Amino acid sequence: MNETESAIPVTDPFTLFEAWFAEAKEAEPNDPNAMALATATPEGRPSVRMVLLKGHGSHWGDGGGFVFYTNAESRKGEEIRANMQASLLFHWKSLRRQIRIEGPLTEVSSEQADSYFHSRPRVSQIGSAASDQSRPLPDRQVYLDRVAALEERYPEGDIPRPQHWTGFLLTPTAIEFWSDREFRLHDRRRFTREGPGEAWTNTLLYP
Ligand SMILES: Cc1cc2nc3c(=O)[nH]c(=O)nc-3n(C[C@H](O)[C@H](O)[C@H](O)COP(=O)(O)O)c2cc1C
Numbered sequence: 001m002n003e004t005e006s007a008i009p010v011t012d013p014f015t016l017f018e019a020w021f022a023e024a025k026e027a028e029p030n031d032p033n034a035m036a037l038a039t040a041t042p043e044g045r046p047s048v049r050m051v052l053l054k055g056h057g058s059h060w061g062d063g064g065g066f067v068f069y070t071n072a073e074s075r076k077g078e079e080i081r082a083n084m085q086a087s088l089l090f091h092w093k094s095l096r097r098q099i100r101i102e103g104p105l106t107e108v109s110s111e112q113a114d115s116y117f118h119s120r121p122r123v124s125q126i127g128s129a130a131s132d133q134s135r136p137l138p139d140r141q142v143y144l145d146r147v148a149a150l151e152e153r154y155p156e157g158d159i160p161r162p163q164h165w166t167g168f169l170l171t172p173t174a175i176e177f178w179s180d181r182e183f184r185l186h187d188r189r190r191f192t193r194e195g196p197g198e199a200w201t202n203t204l205l206y207p
Helices: 013-027 075-082 110-119 122-129 140-153
Strands: 034-040 046-052 055-057 065-071 085-092 097-107 165-170 174-179 187-192 201-204
Touching: 013 055, 013 085, 013 097, 013 174, 034 065, 034 075, 046 065, 046 075, 065 075, 065 110, 085 165, 110 122, 110 165, 122 140
Parallel strands: none
Antiparallel strands: 034 046, 034 085, 055 065, 065 165, 085 097, 097 165, 097 174, 174 187, 187 201
């Protein structure tokens, strides 16, 4: 590659995401699919936390997307229900790369949520069913007792998925790739589109 050229090719951003994600899976010691999820209240108060990417690609929904699962009654869940917009951030330290993704959210179907919930180990199903995520917990023992009660109630097999445990699909209108370059002359390329069915345009950005 010529040093004067951008290291970030002009291609379909889902394809480029896939290539970088494949490299991250090789390079990252833990959770290459971990991403920061930023949400905001309708008044514009932002909040951010890590979640795991559990589905992605151009085949998702109408215009491709990125899927995560969570408790819809959590803090993030409340913010999402009031303001169906979010931003995702991957930072793969070992690769010195960042990807920022922005767009509207939609809830996945209940079949999709069931299918993913029941693909998880039984102990994870119990852990999430027992958790009033983001609500105050008076004592850790209270949570452990709820876990034990579910284990007793469902001694084997799958646990029913709680209604509030669901997934969200972010359909991107912007995906931005950042790559570390020598002398801090970093590389950025931002892909944007008006909506799901529309064509992507892209531009380099000053780092
Ligand atoms: C690496 C990592 C991955 C996580 N993945 C998830 C996830 O997929 N879903 C989830 O609800 N919480 C996940 N969490 C916990 C969240 O960061 C957060 O603590 C929790 O969802 C409550 O956030 P909230 O109070 O903003 O709703 C993860 C935390 C870490 C550190």
